[in-house]
Amino acid sequence: MSRAAGFAADMWLAEREGPAGLARRRRRRLAALLSHARTASPFYRHRYRHLPATDVRLTDVPPTSKPELMAEFDDWVTDPAVTRASVEAFVADPGRIGQPFTGGAFVCTSSGSTGHPGLFVHDARAVAVYWANPLVRGYGQWLGMRDLADLLRRGAREAQVIGTSGHFGGMAWAERARRRSGTSRRALGVFSADSSLRGLDRALTTFAPAVLAGYPTALDLLAAEQNEGRLNLDLLLVATSGETASPRLQRRLADAFGCIVRESYACSEALFLAHSCAVGWLHLSSDWYVLEPVGRDGSPTPAGRWSDTVLLTNLANRLQPVIRYDLGDSVCFRPDPCPCGSPLPALRVAGRSAETLVLADAVGRPVPVIPLVLSAAVDAVPGALLTQIAQTGADRLAVRFGTEPGADDATVWTRLQGRLGAALTGLGLENVVVTRDPTPPEALGPSGKFRRIAPGHYSQVFRL
Numbered sequence: 001m002s003r004a005a006g007f008a009a010d011m012w013l014a015e016r017e018g019p020a021g022l023a024r025r026r027r028r029r030l031a032a033l034l035s036h037a038r039t040a041s042p043f044y045r046h047r048y049r050h051l052p053a054t055d056v057r058l059t060d061v062p063p064t065s066k067p068e069l070m071a072e073f074d075d076w077v078t079d080p081a082v083t084r085a086s087v088e089a090f091v092a093d094p095g096r097i098g099q100p101f102t103g104g105a106f107v108c109t110s111s112g113s114t115g116h117p118g119l120f121v122h123d124a125r126a127v128a129v130y131w132a133n134p135l136v137r138g139y140g141q142w143l144g145m146r147d148l149a150d151l152l153r154r155g156a157r158e159a160q161v162i163g164t165s166g167h168f169g170g171m172a173w174a175e176r177a178r179r180r181s182g183t184s185r186r187a188l189g190v191f192s193a194d195s196s197l198r199g200l201d202r203a204l205t206t207f208a209p210a211v212l213a214g215y216p217t218a219l220d221l222l223a224a225e226q227n228e229g230r231l232n233l234d235l236l237l238v239a240t241s242g243e244t245a246s247p248r249l250q251r252r253l254a255d256a257f258g259c260i261v262r263e264s265y266a267c268s269e270a271l272f273l274a275h276s277c278a279v280g281w282l283h284l285s286s287d288w289y290v291l292e293p294v295g296r297d298g299s300p301t302p303a304g305r306w307s308d309t310v311l312l313t314n315l316a317n318r319l320q321p322v323i324r325y326d327l328g329d330s331v332c333f334r335p336d337p338c339p340c341g342s343p344l345p346a347l348r349v350a351g352r353s354a355e356t357l358v359l360a361d362a363v364g365r366p367v368p369v370i371p372l373v374l375s376a377a378v379d380a381v382p383g384a385l386l387t388q389i390a391q392t393g394a395d396r397l398a399v400r401f402g403t404e405p406g407a408d409d410a411t412v413w414t415r416l417q418g419r420l421g422a423a424l425t426g427l428g429l430e431n432v433v434v435t436r437d438p439t440p441p442e443a444l445g446p447s448g449k450f451r452r453i454a455p456g457h458y459s460q461v462f463r464l
C-alpha cells in the first residue's frame with residue numbers, strides 16, 4: 001500500500017473510532033512533532049528551552065507568527081539542506097511550479113490574509129497526508145456511490161479555476177497532481193481565473209468537466225454565464241476554496257449548475273484543513289490538525305463564539321513545523337454535535353470573504369474583476385508588504401503598501417504598477433488608472449486582518 005493509501009485508511013478508521021480515536025492520534029502525533037521540532041529546529045530548540053522535556057501541554061507552548069518564523073527561516077526548518085535561498089531560487093522560476101523540491105517536498109508561497117509574504121515547504125509525509133485527506137473527507141463524503149461511479153465514467157474530469165501566475169498553494173498543488181501521471185494530466189484541467197470570461201467559457205466547454213472547483217468569486221461569474229446560456233456545463237459537484245463562500249453565493253452556484261456545492265478550508269501552511277458537510281459546516285481533520293480559537297490576548301475562545309484569530313498546529317509536516325501558528329482567521333466552533341453525524345469538530349470561518357469589483361473599460365462597459373486577479377498580481381512583487389487596493393472610481397484603483405526591510409520603495413512601486421497594469425490589460429482594462437496612496441496600509445479588526453481588495457473608498461474599507 002502506498003503511503004497515501006495507508007493514511008487514507010487510517011483517516012477512515014479514525015472517524016469510525018470517533019472523538020477518542022481522533023484524540024489518540026492527535027496526542028501521539030503532537031508529542032512526536034514537538035520532540036522533532038526541539039531536536040532538529042534551532043528556532044524551536046531555543047524557543048522551547050523552558051518547557052519540560054516530556055508531557056508538554058499544547059496550551060503551554062508559546063505561539064508563533066509568520067513574520068517571526070520567516071525572519072528565521074533557516075533556523076525554523078528541520079533540514080539544514082533546505083535554506084531560504086534555495087527555496088527562493090525555486091519559487092523564482094515559474095517553470096518549476098508543482099515540481100517536487102528536495103526529498104520530494106512540496107513548495108508554495110503565500111501572502112495570505114495577513115499580507116506578509118511566506119515560503120512553505122511540506123515534506124513527503126505531509127504530501128501523502130494531503131493526497132489522502134480530500135479523497136476520504138472531501139470527494140469520498142460529498143459524492144454518493146452513484147455519483148462517484150458517474151465521475152469515474154466521465155474520466156474524473158475536474159476543472160480548477162484558480163490563480164495560475166505563481167507558486168500559490170492551489171496552483172502548485174494542481175500542477176503537482178498533474179505531474180503524477182498521464183491520466184492525472186488529462187483529468188485535471190487548470191484554468192486561469194484572470195482569463196477573459198469568453199475565453200474561459202470556450203475552454204471549459206471544450207474540457208467538459210464533471211467537477212468545477214476554484215475561488216467562489218470566479219465560479220460566481222461562471223454561474224452567471226451558465227444562467228445566460230453562454231456556458232452549458234453538466235456538473236456533479238462544485239467545490240469552492242480560497243475564500244469564504246456566503247450561503248447566498250453557494251445557493252447561486254447550486255441553482256445555476258444544478259448540483260451540490262461544497263467547500264474546503266485550506267491554507268499554504270496546511271493543505272485541506274477542513275471539508276464542508278451536507279448541512280453547511282466545515283469539519284476539521286482533527287487527527288492531523290489542531291485549531292485553537294483565541295482572543296486578542298491569547299485566551300481560548302469558547303465554542304459558539306467568534307474568535308479574534310486561530311492558532312494552527314499542523315501535525316503532518318515535520319520539515320517546517322507549524323506549531324501554534326497565528327493564522328489570522330476568525331473562526332467559530334459549533335458547541336454541539338453537527339446534525340450530519342460527523343465526529344470531526346464543526347466550524348465556520350469568517351474574514352476570508354472577497355467581493356468582485358466592477359471596473360469600466362475605455363468605452364464605459366462594466367468588466368467584473370475578481371479580487372484574486374489583483375492579489376495574485378501584487379503577490380508576485382518582491383519587497384511589497386501589506387498591499388491594499390481600493391477602487392476609487394469607475395476606472396480608478398488606489399494602492400497602499402509597505403516595503404520589506406532593505407527593499408527600495410520606488411522600485412517596489414514601479415513593479416506593483418507594472419504587474420497591476422499587465423493584469424488589467426489582460427482583462428481589456430488598460431484604461432484603468434492606478435495611483436499610489438502614500439498612507440501606510442492599516443490593519444482592520446482585532447486580529448490585525450485587513451481587506452486587501454475593496455470596492456469603494458478606503459473610508460468604506462476601514463469601517464468594516
Ligand SMILES: [Zn+2]
Pocket residue numbers: 277278279280281283338339340341342346
Ligand atoms: Zn456536519
